[in-house]
Amino acid sequence: MIGGTARPGSVTAWALSGTAWVVYAFFYAPIVLLVVFSFSDDRNVGRWGGFTLSWYEQFIDHSQLQNSLWVSIRVALLSTAISVVLGTLAALALERFRFRGQRVFDALLYLPIIIPDVTMAVMMLLFFSEGIRIAELLFGLDLTKGFTTITISHIAFNISFVSVVVRARLSGMNEQLEEAALDLYANRWRSFRYVTLPQIAPGIAGGALLALTLSLDDVVVTQFASGPGSTTLPVFVFGMIRRGVTPLINAVSVVMLAASIVLVILSLVTQRLRTGETGRSLGDRPRRRSDSSV
């Protein structure tokens, strides 16, 4: 036996595959239960009362749930769009230019990734309570807590994630491609538009999906930034749980789970594009296939 690969039928093989099954069960049993009981016709979660779709009907009829779902989607789309633009610009600035204070900017940009959610949330709370007053005083802006503040706080953490993903992609790109574009009469903008952007597009798409997922999932930061009028779906569900759990929660969770799965699949597809079509290590020596054919 080489390298410890287990012979079929050996004790090791049994133990390993057994462990794998236990781990899978640990992961997926709760999900299966969640899905199963979302169809149970009984108010108590955990007691099967026959098949029903009524909890899903309730979800559709529940105006507050629908409202918060709508807020979630709008916040996710808007914060993703803005953080993709800002995050990509930040990545470009850090990878392609040298400027004063770059190191500090670099470190600060990653801060939201490493500081705890709660700290971020409290920061946002303070920022908004002061910010609202200043905004009203200076610009006469109406910045009550709600949709706008949630979106701003999501942008705040999403920028970091987007720029990390885009930067990884940029640093893998052959800088000579941009020089080649300049040499071929492109100006800076056109070199970006026709060469850099297509090269980093998979990174941007990946960053966007990550931002979308993070925004849809966030509870802690959103809780501090949301106001009485509007809140996102996860925060609303969190509040409902405190008032008692019914299979309605299950139904909502299943919908959220389905949305997550779709996003994950999309992100896998972009990953494939990344490795399949344009993601080769571009700085490498060109591969030779049939040099003798020349």
Place this chain on the structure above:
Amino acid sequence: MPSAVPAVGLHRITKRFGDVVAVDTVDLEIADGEFFALLGPSGCGKTTTLRLIAGLEFPTTGRLRIFGDEVGTLPPNRRPVNTVFQNYALFPHMTAEENVAFGLRMRKVSKAEIEPRVRDAIALVHMEGMEQRRPDQLSGGQQQRVALARALVNSPKVLLLDEPLGALDLKLREAMQLELKALQREVGITFVFVTHDQGEALAMSDRIGVMDGGRLLQVGTPEEIYARPANRFVADFIGHANLLDGMVTGPDQVTLTNGITIAAPSNIQPGGHVAVTLRPEQALLHPWGGAPEHHTSVDGQVEQVTYLGNALIYRVSFQWMHIDVRSENRPGGDPVSAGDEVTVSWEPSSVAVVQD
């Protein structure tokens, strides 16, 4: 008709990167229609010189002209030059055809004009049938052709090539040398060609500029550079040379460090430390004392014989120095082997005296 104005003129160009002087007060004029090679070891500043001409770097001091126009501070997209990059830098997300069309598209040439020009350029480099392939579906040699077409389609006034054959294997490289040279004659564009391979430079160029440590040491035709190297570095770098250290001790006379005095014409003042360079193929091997009258000769002993297939290299030692003699491998003639006493001779005019 080639223009009388130099295609490229560098006037006391210096380029510094922090403390590193990559290009050091270089003066150089490259004529219209010339195939010019910049030759030197790795890190000597060849690429930087090329990038200065392309506009991808800007000179720290000095002036740069292309066909008489001052271009020192113009960005690359406003210079009438194009570059074939060292690893080709083809756009991976575009087909061969799209790569070739890129420059024309960026200059907003009409679609009707782009199409035939791209077709001609692809035909020029013999890549018909490969138009729809992406760079990663092409071999190294084919990528090289696309890179050439992508540059030439723009009809640049000067084409810059940075070690374009460096990534190819030997056979293909030799074939491409001939083809590139033929291509240059056909299009009549000035080529500035960077290489660290002296054989390549000798074989392809009208003139060669030898660089070392950021400085341009010598500019001349391959024959001039080979036969009359300007200094020790050039003599050593180009081809194979015997470098015999010594001191000028009289008019046209050098005393070698082993005490032997030989005739070596130069205009260096007596007392100057020099090296006498002698190409192995210029030296002749004779039986002891058998040198022709008018030749310079030294007596010695064969130390080593190296068989090269088409030639033999005899290493002859004389008083702690040695000379390599190259002789073509022809049938007949007395076989010489290690330990034989021999005389080495050469035409007095075939040596060059160089300083450091």
